[in-house]
Amino acid sequence: MGMLGAERIFNVLDTDERTENKGTHKPAQIQGDIQFKNVWFAYNDENWVLKDISFHVKPGETLALVGATGAGKSSTINILNRFYEINKGQVLLDGIDIRDYELNYLRATIATVLQDVFLFSDSIANNINLNNPKISREAIIKAAEDVGALDFINRLPGAFDYDVMERGATLSAGQAQLISFIRALVYNPQILV
Ligand SMILES: Nc1ncnc2c1ncn2[C@@H]1O[C@H](COP(=O)(O)OP(=O)(O)OP(=O)(O)O)[C@@H](O)[C@H]1O
Ligand SMILES: [Mg+2]
Incomplete structure (x- = not known):
């Protein structure tokens, strides 16, 4: 392998x-x-x-x-x-x-949200801001609210600090795609695909 x-x-x-x-x-x-x-x-x-x-x-x-x-x-x-x-x-x-x-x-x-979402083995927050320190926790929460994902994230143990497994094995496909939407939105893109 x-x-x-x-x-x-x-x-x-x-x-x-x-x-x-x-x-x-x-x-x-x-x-x-x-x-x-x-x-x-x-x-x-x-x-x-x-x-x-x-x-x-x-x-x-x-x-x-x-x-x-x-x-x-x-x-x-x-x-x-x-x-x-x-x-x-x-x-x-x-x-x-x-x-x-x-x-x-x-x-x-x-900003492109594709069918196949890649999640890193890291916290939800880091999966959203991609470790860019310029993106604040407030901005992340706001974007999560805008896409309607705040409820499910808050229900996870540790909420935004919850560690997702690689390829999102511990999240459903729809949840992983919501993370990907938030990831796109926090960068405030001029064009969203
Ligand atoms: N990397 C590639 N190399 C060669 N052919 C490809 C490649 N990607 C897609 N195709 C072919 O191009 C055509 C269009 O594919 P495309 O992925 O754009 O469809 P789609 O409309 O996004 O479909 P879906 O609704 O299944 O996502 C298909 O016939 C597909 O087999
Ligand atoms: Mg397609």
């Missing part, structure tokens, strides 16, 4: 960074205007997952993408975060191509 684990770690270390990280745009403020313009995307060759997708979400608006399993919802999120590059078309944030933004800046601007 250890050897296999080590091999996987070395594979990650040996990976060439494929996402071009040449963008430098880092505006002081983001409005949150997102536009997909005739986006085509495939993970492999021309096996199109997204075909000519266009939509425009204006600041303050909420967009729901609903579709069958495998329709391409998660792929759309992956593209917005530049975990994958599109093949054709353009993705704009506040009217500027997302490739022109500094990659870390872009990802810090967009």
